[in-house]
Amino acid sequence: MYVRYLNLINFRNYKNVTLELCDGTNVFQGDNAQGKTNILESLYYSSVGKSHRTNKDKELIYWDSNEAYISAYVVKERLDKKINIKLFKDGKKAININSIKITKLQDMVGVVNVVIFSPEDLDIVKNSPSFRRRFLDIELCKLDKKYYHYLSSYKKVLNERNIILKKFSADIDMIDIYDIRLAEFGSYIIAQRIKYIEKLNEFSKKIHNDITQGSEFIKFNYIMQLKDIDNLQEELYKLLKSNRKKDLEKKITSVGPHRDDFSIFINDIDVKIFGSQGQQRTSVLTIKFASLRIIKELIGEYPLLLLDDVLSELDTKRQEYILRSINGIQTLITCTGITGIKKYLKGNNMKIFNVEKGSIQEIM
Numbered sequence: 475m476y477v478r479y480l481n482l483i484n485f486r487n488y489k490n491v492t493l494e495l496c497d498g499t500n501v502f503q504g505d506n507a508q509g510k511t512n513i514l515e516s517l518y519y520s521s522v523g524k525s526h527r528t529n530k531d532k533e534l535i536y537w538d539s540n541e542a543y544i545s546a547y548v549v550k551e552r553l554d555k556k557i558n559i560k561l562f563k564d565g566k567k568a569i570n571i572n573s574i575k576i577t578k579l580q581d582m583v584g585v586v587n588v589v590i591f592s593p594e595d596l597d598i599v600k601n602s603p604s605f606r607r608r609f610l611d612i613e614l615c616k617l618d619k620k621y622y623h624y625l626s627s628y629k630k631v632l633n634e635r636n637i638i639l640k641k642f643s644a645d646i647d648m649i650d651i652y653d654i655r656l657a658e659f660g661s662y663i664i665a666q667r668i669k670y671i672e673k674l675n676e677f678s679k680k681i682h683n684d685i686t687q688g689s690e691f692i693k694f695n696y697i698m699q700l701k702d703i704d705n706l707q708e709e710l711y712k713l714l715k716s717n718r719k720k721d722l723e724k725k726i727t728s729v730g731p732h733r734d735d736f737s738i739f740i741n742d743i744d745v746k747i748f749g750s751q752g753q754q755r756t757s758v759l760t761i762k763f764a765s766l767r768i769i770k771e772l773i774g775e776y777p778l779l780l781l782d783d784v785l786s787e788l789d790t791k792r793q794e795y796i797l798r799s800i801n802g803i804q805t806l807i808t809c810t811g812i813t814g815i816k817k818y819l820k821g822n823n824m825k826i827f828n829v830e831k832g833s834i835q836e837i838m
Contacts, residue, residue, distance in 0.1 A: 475548065475549065475550050475551070475586065475587070475775040475776065475777070475778070475804070476495070476497040476548070476549050476778065476804035477495055477517060477520075477546050477547065477548050477549075477586065477778060477804065478494065478495060478497075478547045478548070478549050479492065479493065479494055479495070479545075479546065479547040480492070480493045480495065480513070480516065480517065480544075480545070480546050480547075481493075481543070481544075481545040481546075482512075482513075482516055482542075482543070482544060482545075483542065483543040484535055484536035484539035484541060484542040484543065485512065485516055485534060485535070485536065485542045485543065485544060485561075486509060486512035486515070486516075486534060486536065486832075487509045487512060487536070487831070487832040488509060488512065488536070488832050489536060489832065491832075491833075491834055493513070493827070493834065495804070495806070495825065496804075496823050496824065496825045497549070497804050497823065498801075498804065498805070498823025498824055498825075499800060499805045499807065499819060499823065499824045499825075500804075500805065500806045500807070500824070500825050500826075500827065501806075501807045501808075501809065501812055501819070501824065501825070501826045501827065502806065502807065502808045502809075502827045502829050502834070503808075503809050503810065503811055503812055503826065503827070503828055503829065504810070504828055504829035504830055505810060505830070506810065508829045508830050508831055508832070509829055509831070509832050509834075510782075510783070510808035510809075510829045511527075511592075511782050511783070511808060513806065513808070513829075513834075514590065514780040514782050514806055514808060515527055515534075516544045516546075517546065517586075517588060517778060517780060517806070518588050518590055518780065519534070519544060519559065520544055520546045520557050520559065520586055520588075521582070521585070521586050521587060521588040521616070521778075522579065522582060522588075522612070522615070522616070523559075523567070523569060523576075523579040523582050524579070526590060526592075530565070531561050531562075531565055531567060532561075532563050532564075532565060534561055535561055535562075535563060540562065540563050541560060541561065541562055541563070542560070542561040543558070543559065543560055543561075544557070544558075544559040544561075545557065545558050545559070546586070548585070548586045550775070551774070551775060553572075555571055555572060555585050555586065556571070556572055556573070557569070557570075557571055557585065557586065558570045558571075569582070571585055579622075580615075580619050580622040580623060580626075581619075583615065583616060583617070583618070583619050583622060584616070584617075584619075584773065586777075586778065587616055587769050587773065587775070587777035587778065588616075588777055588778045588779075588780060589762055589765050589766050589769070589777050589778070589779050589780070590780040590782060591758070591759070591762040591779070591780065591781050591782065591784050592780075592782035592783070592784060593782070593783060593784060593787055595758045595761075595762070596754060596755065596758055598758055598761065599738060599745055599746055599749070599754045599757050599758060600746060600754060603733075603734070603735035606735055606736050607731075607732070607734065607735070609761075610667050610670060610671075610736070611625055613670065613765055613768075614666050614667065614670055616769070616777075617768075617769065617772055617773070618666065620662070621662070621663065621666050624659045624662045624663055625659075625663055627655075627659050628656065628659035628660055628663060628730075628731070628732075629732075631652055631655045631656055631659065632656060632727055632730065632732060634652060635649065635652040635653075635656065635727055636725070636726055636727055638652070639721055639722055639725045639726065639727070640725045644722055646718070649718060650715070653711055653714040653715060653718075654711060656710070656711075656714060656727075656730060657707050657708075657710040657711035657714060658707060660706075660710050660730045660731045661706035661707035661710050663731040664698060664700065664706055664710070664731050664734065665703075665706055667696060667731070667734070667736075668696050668703065670768070671694050671695070671696045671736055673764075673768045673771075674694050674761065674764050674765075674768070675693060675694055677763075677764040677767040677768060678692050678694070678760050678761070678764045679691075679692070681760050681763050681764055681767075682740075682756070682760045684795065685756055685759060685760065685791070685792060685795050686756065687791075690740050690741055690753070690756075691740065691741055692738065692739070692740050692757065692760055693738075693739045693740075694736055694737070694738055694739075695736060695737045695739070696734065696735075696736050697734060697735040697736055697737060698731070698733075698734045699713060699729050699733070699734075700713065710729070710730065713729045714727075714729055714730070717729050738757050740753050740756075740757065745757050752789070755787060755788060755792070756792060759788070759792060759795070759796070763796075763799065766779060766803065776802065776803045776804075777803075778803075778804050778805075778806070779800060779803050779804070779805040779806070780805075780806050781796065781805060781806065781807045781808070782808050783808050783809060783810075784796075785797075785807070785809055785815055786809065786810070793815060793818070794818055797815060797818035797819060798818060812826065824838070825838065826838035
């Protein structure tokens with residue numbers, strides 16, 4: 475799978491630009507704040523119908539325009555896809571895939587898969603559990619429409635349960651109905667997250683060993699309040715029920731997958747607490763490349779890899795690992811210059827673009 479053409483009209487700082495990408499490595503070089511990341515953002519949006527940088531679609535529209543357009547032509551093994559997205563200032567959007575209107579974002583699952591690696595991804599390691607849950611949810615939603623549906627349903631029921639808990643006189647029978655639904659949706663979410671962590675461990679073992687030349691061993695552990703993984707739905711319901719009194723006092727739901735987390739250990743040391751900055755960066759690099767392998771195994775094609783100004787954040791050894799590992803994967807790289815990485819790209823199927831003030835010129 476690869477993106478052959480990309481057209482942007484009034485998207486961010488691009489009035490009208492059309493790119494013909496190669497199926498190998500596409501490098502976008504230029505100074506900061508010229509619009510390099512906007513290219514990657516448009517492709518990410520084409521994958522999931524959302525930006526990875528903002529929750530407000532109106533921020534994606536050129537400042538003096540009322541509409542923006544993203545059009546991408548995706549070459550796939552079975553059937554090529556033409557994705558057309560129209561964004562409006564009022565927050566509405568219109569999405570068509572091969573001229574068929576998409577009414578639910580979950581219908582975009584699998585059309586074009588993307589893995590993005592940016593400096594902000596360090597939050598997965600360093601920040602609160604919500605960032606790690608978000609990572610798991612994004613990756614699983616790419617692969618499983620049922621997960622997308624159950625996650626949306628769980629959030630809706632959770633929100634309604636919390637509203638009831640905040641009332642002066644809560645209806646216990648109503649809470650029980652919500653608990654039954656939360657247990658149904660939540661148990662599936664937890665089960666799929668556990669399976670994903672198992673896959674992450676499976677693929678990360680070799681990847682991290684290669685990056686660190688055998689000096690480090692990485693392991694991920696899913697953290698939850700449930701103990702019996704063979705009866706998740708029943709145990710989650712019992713736990714919700716036993717915590718009702720506390721939930722009524724605090725007026726918030728205290729248990730469930732919205733409270734879960736996962737830990738990252740290198741050589742049995744918690745990377746979040748005791749890991750060096752280099753180990754934290756390597757952990758994210760391992761996670762992203764393991765995600766590539768998981769998608770390839772499950773759907774039979776590598777996703778599009780977006781590397782947003784991350785090479786400058788890594789040492790030479792880790793840069794070399796990335797650039798030697800992307801053969802056979804369509805990759806878009808943003809950077810301020812290619813002098814330090816060009817030697818690793820020799821022989822690759824490659825295009826280089828110069829980006830300046832919303833203008834893009836192919837230079838190689």
